[in-house]
Amino acid sequence: MRKDMIRLRPHHLLCTQGYSGNGYSDNFVSNMNEVVERLRTNKDEQIEIVFTTDNLCKSCPSKLSDGICESDSKVLHFDQGVIDALNLKEGTYSYQELISKLDTYLTSGKEDERLKEICGNCNWYPVSACWKNIKTRKYIL
Numbered sequence: 001m002r003k004d005m006i007r008l009r010p011h012h013l014l015c016t017q018g019y020s021g022n023g024y025s026d027n028f029v030s031n032m033n034e035v036v037e038r039l040r041t042n043k044d045e046q047i048e049i050v051f052t053t054d055n056l057c058k059s060c061p062s063k064l065s066d067g068i069c070e071s072d073s074k075v076l077h078f079d080q081g082v083i084d085a086l087n088l089k090e091g092t093y094s095y096q097e098l099i100s101k102l103d104t105y106l107t108s109g110k111e112d113e114r115l116k117e118i119c120g121n122c123n124w125y126p127v128s129a130c131w132k133n134i135k136t137r138k139y140i141l
């Protein structure tokens, strides 16, 4: 039986690269484990890009209501950075295509300067493996 399509907001294309099992709550981690496992094991996964709360937000304690995150002042900026970098529109993409585009863009700068421009002020940035995984293409299928 076909699983529901994964809906992702743009900056979660980045978070899912560095994710290593830590998150905001047990529910959040359990849900993120499922989503990330699907992304990392199925290169044909189809993704619906949405400019609002998504499949990862749904189990997050910071989600206040549909479309509203208590960290919107930060996360909307992260989303916009990815939208601009990849020229994204809302709609369906193959995960492989999105990650290839992201990889090309992010590695076009000096070290992690492109990634830092988008989400360098995220609390996870100093402790997450985002850049290391992107640089070593750990999750590029």
Ligand code: SF4
Pocket (backbone or CB within 6 Å): 053, 054, 056, 057, 058, 060, 061, 062, 063, 064, 068, 069, 070, 071, 075
């Ligand atoms: S609700 Fe906010 S903090 Fe939680 S996963 Fe979504 S964007 Fe991130």
